[in-house]
Amino acid sequence: xxxxxxxxxxxxxxxxxxxxxxxxxxxxxxxxxxxxxxxxxxxxxxxxxxxxxxxxxxxxxxxxxxxxxxxxxxxxxxxxxxxxxxxxxxxxxxxxxxxxxxxxxxxxxxxxxxxxxxxxxxxxxx
Amino acid sequence: xxxxxxxxxxxxxxxxxxxxxxxxxxxxxxxxxxxxxxxxxxxxxxxxxxxxxxxxxxxxxxxxxxxxxxxxxxxxxxxxxxxxxxxxxxxxxxxxxxxxxxxxxxxxxxxxxxxxxxxxxxxxxx
Numbered sequence: 001x002x003x004x005x006x007x008x009x010x011x012x013x014x015x016x017x018x019x020x021x022x023x024x025x026x027x028x029x030x031x032x033x034x035x036x037x038x039x040x041x042x043x044x045x046x047x048x049x050x051x052x053x054x055x056x057x058x059x060x061x062x063x064x065x066x067x068x069x070x071x072x073x074x075x076x077x078x079x080x081x082x083x084x085x086x087x088x089x090x091x092x093x094x095x096x097x098x099x100x101x102x103x104x105x106x107x108x109x110x111x112x113x114x115x116x117x118x119x120x121x122x123x124x125x126x
Numbered sequence: 127x128x129x130x131x132x133x134x135x136x137x138x139x140x141x142x143x144x145x146x147x148x149x150x151x152x153x154x155x156x157x158x159x160x161x162x163x164x165x166x167x168x169x170x171x172x173x174x175x176x177x178x179x180x181x182x183x184x185x186x187x188x189x190x191x192x193x194x195x196x197x198x199x200x201x202x203x204x205x206x207x208x209x210x211x212x213x214x215x216x217x218x219x220x221x222x223x224x225x226x227x228x229x230x231x232x233x234x235x236x237x238x239x240x241x242x243x244x245x246x247x248x249x250x251x252x
Contacts, residue, residue: 006196037214039240041248048247057243066218068194068201070132075194075201077218088163090216090233092192092203107216109235114165117183121174122167 004099005069009076009091012101013064016053025050029100036106058082062089073103130225131195135202135217138227139190142179151176155226162232184208188215199229 008027015023025046034043034052043052060082067076073094080087087108094103114122134153141149151172160169160178169178186208193202199220206213213234220229240248 035251036240036248038235038237039248040250040252041240041244042251043248052244052247055247057241068196068199070194070196073194088233090235107214107233107235108238109164109216109233110238111164112234112236114162114167115183118167118178121178121181122162122165122169124166125161125168126166 005071005074005093005095006067008095008099008101009067009069009074009093010064013062013076013078017062019054021050021054024053027101029096029098029102031096032101032104034104034106036108038108131197131200131219131221132193134221134225134227135193135195135200135219136190139188139202139204143188145180147176147180150179153227155222155224155228157222158227158230160230160232162234164234 012024012027015021015027028046028049030046032046032049034049035041043049060080062081063079065077065079067074073092075093076089076091078089078091080089090107090109092105092107093101096102114124138150138153141147141153154172154175156172158172158175160175161167169175186206188207189205191203191205193200199218201219202215202217204215204217206215216233216235218231218233219227222228240250
């Protein structure tokens with residue numbers, strides 16, 4: 001099952017990048033729930049989630065960096081580009097019994113300053 | 127291998143929470159590299175990484191919410207508590223040939239306001 005879940009996640013992102021919304025919908029459970037815990041946003045159901053993606057603002061592009069999967073679901077790290085901005089996205093997926101995406105938890109970590117109280121413990125690179 | 131990698135990650139977190147630094151060190155490759163991409167911090171080598179953890183500021187506690195693993199590594203979602211603050215941590219692990227932690231990529235997403243241009247596409251919960 002774990003290989004299947006990774007394949008579903010790769011198909012999900014490939015369809016999103018291609019704006020192939022039929023292929024994208026085919027990866028989703030009818031009752032899919034999407035959450036952005038950082039904003040407390042939630043989108044419930046395949047139709048609403050398709051609309052969220054098709055109408056999402058900006059000419060965004062997504063590249064898959066890494067996918068991990070197990071018997072329950074999967075996670076992906078992606079590089080998301082919109083305008084001149086480049087962000088890392090981390091998604092956790094839970095699949096239903098048919099192997100379709102039942103839950104998506106979408107995380108967007110932003111840059112921050114290294115806290116002074118651990119500056120003696122780390123170096124800076126890049 | 128993938129089950130082993132999940133076990134190593136669970137042992138890593140259990141040892142960190144218990145401040146059992148011998149057990150923690152036993153999960154690490156001698157050449158482990160730890161990175162916080164959001165701050166560009168890096169810590170290289172087992173000794174430096176042990177010091178980073180043993181001297182990390184605050185009376186922190188960590189609970190493992192979810193672990194996924196594959197042949198290359200693993201990821202974890204944890205709930206990290208320090209003082210009154212509760213944060214979600216997302217870690218990506220890459221293991222060496224001995225199944226020890228060779229790379230850690232540590233992500234700390236922070237709450238943010240829902241962007242106005244997608245407010246018509248989501249609900250807020252919680």
